[in-house]
Amino acid sequence: VIGVVIGKTDVRSFPDRKNIGTERYTFSFTIRDSPTYFINAQSWGREEYIRSLSESFRVGDCVTIENPLIQSKEAEREEKFNPVTPSGYKLLLSENHSVVKTSPCYDTDTRLLSLLHLPVKNPQDYYSLGDIVANGQSLHGRVLNVLAAVMAVSE
Numbered sequence: 001v002i003g004v005v006i007g008k009t010d011v012r013s014f015p016d017r018k019n020i021g022t023e024r025y026t027f028s029f030t031i032r033d034s035p036t037y038f039i040n041a042q043s044w045g046r047e048e049y050i051r052s053l054s055e056s057f058r059v060g061d062c063v064t065i066e067n068p069l070i071q072s073k074e075a076e077r078e079e080k081f082n083p084v085t086p087s088g089y090k091l092l093l094s095e096n097h098s099v100v101k102t103s104p105c106y107d108t109d110t111r112l113l114s115l116l117h118l119p120v121k122n123p124q125d126y127y128s129l130g131d132i133v134a135n136g137q138s139l140h141g142r143v144l145n146v147l148a149a150v151m152a153v154s155e
Contacts, residue, residue: 001065001091003031004112006038006120007083011054013047025050030083031063032115040073040082041065043093053093057102062112066099068092083120121145 007030013023025047032038043053057063068091082090093100119126126147132139 001031001033001039001068002112003033003038003063004115005057005059005061005063006030006032006116008054008057008059009082011050023047027054028082029057030085030120031065032118032120033112035115035118037086038083038120039085039087039089039091041068041091041093042082043095043098045095049095053100056100060116061102064101064103065091065093066101067097069094069097085120119147 009028011025011027013025016022016024024044026042026044027050028040028042030038030040043050070089071092072088073085073090125145127139127144129146129148132144132146
């Protein structure tokens with residue numbers, strides 16, 4: 001699978017249920033290869049492997065994923081922590097079988113660069129900041145998609 005990384009989580013650790021007293025590490029990222037299709041990839045493993053893999057690329061890089069395990073995603077559970085994707089599947093990367101290679105997007109496919117700036121949500125599924133200010137009380141407690149632009153950055 002070849003795509004541009006459009007999102008990435010930080011490395012996290014969890015107690016390993018199989019080996020009490022040890023930790024398993026994970027991080028996930030989302031890649032896109034067309035305006036319509038993008039998929040989440042998740043990697044689990046030893047701390048050294050996960051940290052090294054996570055540090056090997058960033059959002060905006062093009063990656064080639066070799067030998068991922070393809071799994072059905074559990075929509076309710078998966079999409080609490082990862083972007084909602086149009087696919088019913090996710091990619092699972094393992095230290096022993098999978099390889100992630102990075103390359104400049106212009107070396108791979110210049111069309112991938114343009115995918116970085118496309119929204120991942122339906123354009124009709126956003127609230128503007130003005131809508132939220134005007135209707136804030138009636139929106140209380142709801143999860144919203146917000147479409148906004150940064151106008152300035154300062155101290």
